[in-house]
Amino acid sequence: MGALWAWLAPPARGIVALTRSGDRVKAYLGNDSDQLFLGAFLLVGFAGVVAVVAAVAVWQWRAHRGPVLLVALAAGSAGALGVAAGIGAVLVHWRYGTIDVNTAPVSETDRVHYVLEAPAVFFGHGPLVVAATVLLPAAVAAMTYALLAVSASRDDLGAWPPARYPGIYPPVAPVSGPGPTAAAGEDAVRSAPSP
DSSP, rough: OOOHHHHHOOEEEEEEEEEETTTTTESTTTTTTTTHHHHHHHHHHHHHHHHHHHHHHTTTTTGGGHHHHHHHHHHHHHHHHHHHHHHHHHHHHHOOOOOOOGGSOOOOSEEEEEEEOOSSSOSSSSHHHHHHHHHHHHHHHHHHHHHHHHSSSSSTOOOOSOOOOOOTTTOOOOSSSSSOHHHHHHHHHHSSSOO
């Protein structure tokens, strides 16, 4: 998933320019700064699709349905995004490199240098933003699994073999012969003494 993201995520085109006062500035061309958001959203979208597919695939493992499998699914989804983000970050860094504004080849005669910036892996650099991004696929997988569990008509979530619950239902007496018919019931009502 990380390699696919690194291949598909678009880079942000920008420039490093030398101002008249001799300062170096970096800017994006047009609306290419939107590509930074698109790269992070693409990774989260891939992880969400993988989380839904994984939840449905895990639901097929009928003998082990339950909360332990749900926790394992959520942890696996969060771990998958973490690994994909790490692999993707390494691959886009290898593909596009790092932009160093101080060493960009700009001079008085060539004031503009065009660059490609690697797509962003996360929406921001704060720890809460990174944690929320990593936990989002886990939440999607858990919600999908919960919807599948709610749709199960049996208490054992449709596990195989079906669980037997002795003593919960009242015993039913076996029928020993033909039961009363409607005609016999009407005859009994007619033959009853009237008050």
